Amino acid sequence: MRSVDAHLAEILATVRPLAPLELELERALGTVLAEEVTSPVPLPPFDNSAMDGYAVRAVDVSAVPVTLPVIDDVAAGSDELRAVGPGHTVRIMTGAPVPAGADAVVPVEWTDGGTASVTIDRPVEVGNAIRRTGEDVQAGEVVLKPGTPIGPAQLGIIAGVGRRRVWVRPRPRVVVISTGAELVEPGSPLGPGQIWDSNSYTLTAAVRECGADGFRVGGVGDDPAVFLDQLDSQLVRADAIITSGGVSMGAYEPVKEALSPLGTVRFDKVAMQPGMPQGFGVLGEDQVPIFALPGNPVSSFVSFMLFVRPALDKMRGLPAAVPETVRAQVTGPLRSPDGRRSFLRGVLSADGSVSPVHGQGSHQLAALASANALIVVPENVTSVPAGAAVEVIRL
Template identity: 45%
Template sequence: MIEVETQLARVLAEACPLPSDTVPLAAAHGRVIAETVVSRYALPPWTNSAMDGYAVRSEDVASASETAPVSLEVIADLPAGTAADPVILPGQAARIMTGAPVPADADAIVPVEATDGGELRVTITAPAAPGVHIRSAGEDRQPGDALVSAGSRAGAEVLSALASAGFGRIKVARRPRVAVIATGSELVAPGEPLDRGQIPDSNSLLISSLAVEHGAELVDVVRVSDEVAELETALRGLASRCDVIVLTGGVSMGAYDPVKELLSPGEQVRFEKVAMQPGKPQGFGRLAAPWVDEGELGPLVFGLPGNPVSAWVSFLVFVRPCLRALQGASTVEDPKLSAHADVGWRTPPGRRQYLPARIRTTDAGVTVSPAAARGSGSHLVGSLADANGYAVVDASIERVQAGDVVQVVRLVSDVDARL
């Protein structure tokens, strides 16, 4: 068997970043920024008011109080969006709204709550120190300051910053084009009645949905039987249209394993036993001729186990980092957290365990427990509905005891996360 790190290194060595596209900001959500971006504008672009109130000369109101208010002439009304810059002489003020540019002659804002709200004259009952309630131009960013690093994901906050800094379009990595092939003569479409020996094809939905959640453009989802000819036809139809093809099932040592039978010759796709549970049988490689034209770069191919939990773990450990690397993401692996085990559970000897888990944050800290009542099992697909992450238990640990510190990964979709 090989180690997880060895298999992952092979995957990432082939996952070269894809070309970039320039798209409107509204179309960039969830995409990976392909270049470091610097601000075009000062942020904020002009010195503006942080409050509704009155722009004043601070020395005019230095002595203002409830018992000795100061009265000033109101010479202008400044709503947000105005370009006006009225001259404010001693003894004068301008009524101003939040976000409106502060007149050059004013150095303080008196909130409306400290006034009588007058329109021709205003009575002020509190002093205002120089600079109070004023947002200075460029205090957040100056033109040319770094704004977003290449490899960052364009979440809502990043898009807001880019728009504020003067951008309407941005260069992002092209989405990896992914196709999913579920193999198995026992598979039937979800919702169809089952005959003895048949099971619903949950892997198609599982893997295609995960791929989209992690930045992929879904090209096609195909279900094939265990007939090698049927799989070959599907692969030939997809090879020129995809960057990545993910197959589930048919990769172990059984008599009806078409993926391994079809792709093992020539070692375009290598099949390995990886020291992990679940997910020991893994296939990975890149299609070349005769699947694609001579000299063309064929798609990356993953051969994942057919049991749903094994396919889920395998996607998260190998396919997800690949999709991130293809998009040029600055981070391809998820950070691990430390959690305390709520209960004990068994671990497989000699293999690293990836256990679907419920991860909770309590007043006492982060805790973890198996998502399935029966603990670990590659067939326990119902437990995935209760999993919000997974525990990673080293191969050297014989059993997790209640209270043990365990490494966990909390799942977050790349659509909602910035890397």
């Protein structure tokens, strides 16, 4: 058997970041920036008021209470030139440009709110409630670097520096196919020997959760020719393909039977539990990666977390590596087969302890649904006592 690390290393050596493309901002959410974004102007581009209030000279309100004449109003977006002379004030709204001569803004809450004249009850320091030109960003300053995932705040600053389009690495398009003659769609009645297909839903959701676009094809039976036809029809829209089932050592393994003769997909036993049977390779002229995962629900999900997610990170232009772990104290004893790295389902608590869930079988999806972590037991360890420190992967 090959090691978990060797299998992941082969995957990461094979997959490549997707080519950048230029997108409208409305389509850029969830992508990864592929260029340096700079600001052509300072932000804010002019001194403006941080509050509704009155623009004043601070010296004129040093002794309070004081009543000053209100000589004008200035609203946000105003392009008229205004000025404040000694002993005067201008009523100003949030975001409006600060008039010449004014060096502070008195919040309206510190006044009687007058319109012809205003009584001010508190003194202010120079600069009070004024957003200075360039205090957020200087002209020419880099606001985002390549490799930054684009979320709402990142979209905001890209728009804020005046960009309408941006170069990004797109969200990978990932097709998910379940195999097995026993599978039926949820909502359909079960016949003898049948089960509802959960893998395609689990894996498609996992794809979307990690920043890619998942397309669920649904179940394909045990006929390798039918599987290949489905695969051919999906390649045109796929940056990657995930299959579940059909990779074990027995008969009626359509994925293995269909792909082994191609010579571009390798099937291995990986020294892990759950998820020992694994397949990986590339398909077609575009060398589309395919991840052939085992069919047991827990096995396929654990395999996704260990192998597919890091690969999708690399395709997105993000750092890709072995999933990060944290140290925790296990609350109960653990057992693991010799020579395999085990990934046991557990509940990680805020106090730094992790409790194994009841039901560690690779088919026990309900136990997986109650877990929020994978407890890692190394290959050379067969038992772990309660209270020992273990490495844990957060789910």
